[in-house]
Amino acid sequence: MRIVLSAISWVSIYLALVLVPLAVLTIGEMPPGSGFWWDFSMALGFAGMAMMGVQFFLTARFRRACAPFGIDILYYFHRYLAVLACSFVFLHFLIIRIDNVDALGAINPLEAPWYMTAGRASLLLLVLLVVTSLWRKRLRIPYDEWRMLHIGLAVAAFLLALGHIEGVGYYIQAPAKRWLWTGYTLFWLLLIGHVRLVKPWSMRKRPxxxxxxxxxxxxxxxxxxxxxxxxxxxxxxxxxxxxxxxxxxxxxxxxxxxxxxxxxxxxxxxxxxxxxxxxxxxxxxxxxxxxxxxxxxxGVFSVDRYPDAPGFVFIAGGVGAAPIVGMLRTLADRHERRPLWFVYGNNRWENVTFREELEALKQRLDLRLVHVLTEPPAGWQGESGFITAELLKKVLPGDAGEYEYFLCGPKPMSDAVQRELRDLRVPLGRIHLELFDMV
Ligand SMILES: Cc1cc2nc3c(=O)[nH]c(=O)nc-3n(C[C@H](O)[C@H](O)[C@H](O)COP(=O)(O)OP(=O)(O)OC[C@H]3O[C@@H](n4cnc5c(N)ncnc54)[C@H](O)[C@@H]3O)c2cc1C
Structure with a gap:
């Protein structure tokens, strides 16, 4: 319940951060409007800008904000909101292009006012940002290089958009609104400073x-x-x-x-x-x-979040066993007595990470360990092939739907096992995932 309330309050904060600037700009003295489409386009521009600002917040890894959702969910949220923000900004431009092309002025940067060029450049960088993120793997951009490019493009697009709004000056001419908008801008700049400077500095003090x-x-x-x-x-x-x-x-x-x-x-x-x-x-x-x-x-992939569970079922493939072994070691140190199952998929017996350690953990826990090999050695007596609903039905107890499930492995395996668990009528809320891939 606490987690749900916390999630609701963070979503409300998000909506407030996006909608408040829009509301403030519509209060009091307004510039003479140029019809519905003009005003709509401006609203889209400001909403897109506010969403861009919140994007920095979403990836700032504030632990309190991550706690109810899990950071991977926030990253997915960040990804899809980026597409939405970019679409808003693009529509802002497109509507003016169709409705009032004269307002855009010259395209040539040598003739156009600097703030109009800043707006166009910001839109271009935003599109580049979204394309290189959505299709990073297809474009074969290595992760580290992509990350540097991503940060550079995001900060540049944001600053150019700020310049565009300040330069154009519509809607923020009234002193109170200008103050509010400047405060809002400062908030985002401080946030970028916090993430890139202050946070690493505090990490440096804890090597x-x-x-x-x-x-x-x-x-x-x-x-x-x-x-x-x-x-x-x-x-x-x-x-x-x-x-x-x-x-x-x-x-x-x-x-x-x-x-x-x-x-x-x-x-x-x-x-x-x-x-x-x-x-x-x-x-x-x-x-x-x-x-x-x-x-x-x-992360929220933890047995500690379910203190009342009657038992736990862990399912992993390959190195996906790392967080699960971390949980098993902890449960053993805490003298846990609840029943545990670990269904562990690998290709070959000699490649089973933590093989000996898991045998030792069986002595300290009420743990049933099921190895599943896709390339079993000759004479293998255990389970082989993939982790299917049939296999799970065979190795798990009759009341398996009561337990909490922790699943970590390569994406194809994770997707397949989720389907199998649904076939076994394990409620969706009892299946917890860790994906080793964020984007
Ligand atoms: C929540 C989480 C927990 C993880 N836990 C483990 C673990 O316990 N053991 C383990 O072996 N691996 C784990 N991983 C995966 C590990 O982070 C990547 O394998 C590693 O970063 C790959 O880096 P690389 O340069 O060697 O490989 P690359 O070939 O550069 O990357 C391979 C893929 O890994 C992902 N990746 C690369 N760098 C990063 C990064 N900095 N941040 C996010 N994703 C990245 C990208 O999708 C990339 O395409 C975890 C990943 C996540 C998201």
Missing amino acids: YRVAEVRQERGNSWTLSLAPDGHEGMRFEPGQFAWLTLRESPWHIREHPFSFSSSAARQDRLEFTIKELGDFTRGIRDTRTGEIAYLDGPY
């Missing part, structure tokens, strides 16, 4: 040192970090943090990883990382004593 790098099965490495001069980080099992390794916290290269260590130990934080691309392939070369910074904890 970590690499204490150990352990090889795991399945091309994975466990990176163990010890806090350097502070007490470490308190987190809920299953949550994740953004890791910056060897670089300054102001550096944009940071990667999200789930805690695979027990939440009972905040003085030794571990992440189990599968070799996948440039950054993750470099983990094996990390040396003890090297510096790291963490931004976290984040």
Whole structure:
């Protein structure tokens, strides 16, 4: 209930941040209107601008705002609202282009007033921003390069749009409105400053040192970090943090990883990382004593959110086991007695990350562990193939619908298992997901 109320209040704050500037601009003295389409186009422009401002808030990773939804949901929200904001700004331009083309003036930047060129440039950058984000993978833009481009384009588009509004000056001529609009603008600029300068600065005061790098099965490495001069980080099992390794916290290269260590130990934080691309392939070369910074904890994928559940069912594929092993280790440290199931899909037996550790955890928990292999070795007695409804029906108890389900794995597996769980009539609200891909 608290989470629902919190979610409702954040959605209300969002609507207020977008609608209040519009309402303020319509109060009191108004410029002579040029008909419905003109006013409608202006409203779209201001709404698009306010939405652009809120976009910075959505990705600022304020823990209180992330808590009710989960940061991945906020990122999806950010993505779709960006398309909406861009469409509003584009419509703002299009309506004037059709209804009152003279108001747009010359296109040539050498002849046009600077603020009209700023408006056009802002729209162009916004379109570029949306296209490079929606089709990043298809355009083969590496994630880190895309992220730098994304931040650069977003800040530039926003500042150009502000310049356009200030330069045109319609609707904000009255001193009170100008003050309000300037205050609003300052708020967004301070927010950008907070995210890019203040937050990394506070991370710099809480560094970590690499204490150990352990090889795991399945091309994975466990990176163990010890806090350097502070007490470490308190987190809920299953949550994740953004890791910056060897670089300054102001550096944009940071990667999200789930805690695979027990939440009972905040003085030794571990992440189990599968070799996948440039950054993750470099983990094996990390040396003890090297510096790291963490931004976290984040995420709602945690057993701690369901204290009244009669039991838990975990389903993972490959390195998706990392947050689940973090939860199991924590539950073992807390002497948990509730029944637990872990259905763990992998390709080969020798690639099963945490294989030995899971056997050891069975001694400390009421845990039923089901390995499912797509390429089982000769003589394999266990389950093989994919995780299907039939398999789940066979290995889970009759009252499986009562439990909370935690699912983490590659997207195709996650989608397929969700369908299977729905076939088994597991209520949607009991299925919790962690996707290792945000965009
Ligand atoms: C909430 C969450 C928890 C995760 N937990 C784990 C974990 O415990 N263990 C593990 O091995 N992996 C985990 N990942 C995935 C991990 O973050 C990516 O595999 C890693 O960032 C890839 O970086 P790369 O440069 O090696 O690979 P690349 O080849 O550059 O990236 C491969 C793909 O990973 C994604 N990615 C890359 N960089 C980032 C980034 N900075 N932020 C978000 N996504 C990115 C992109 O979709 C990209 O296309 C998690 C991801 C998320 C979102």
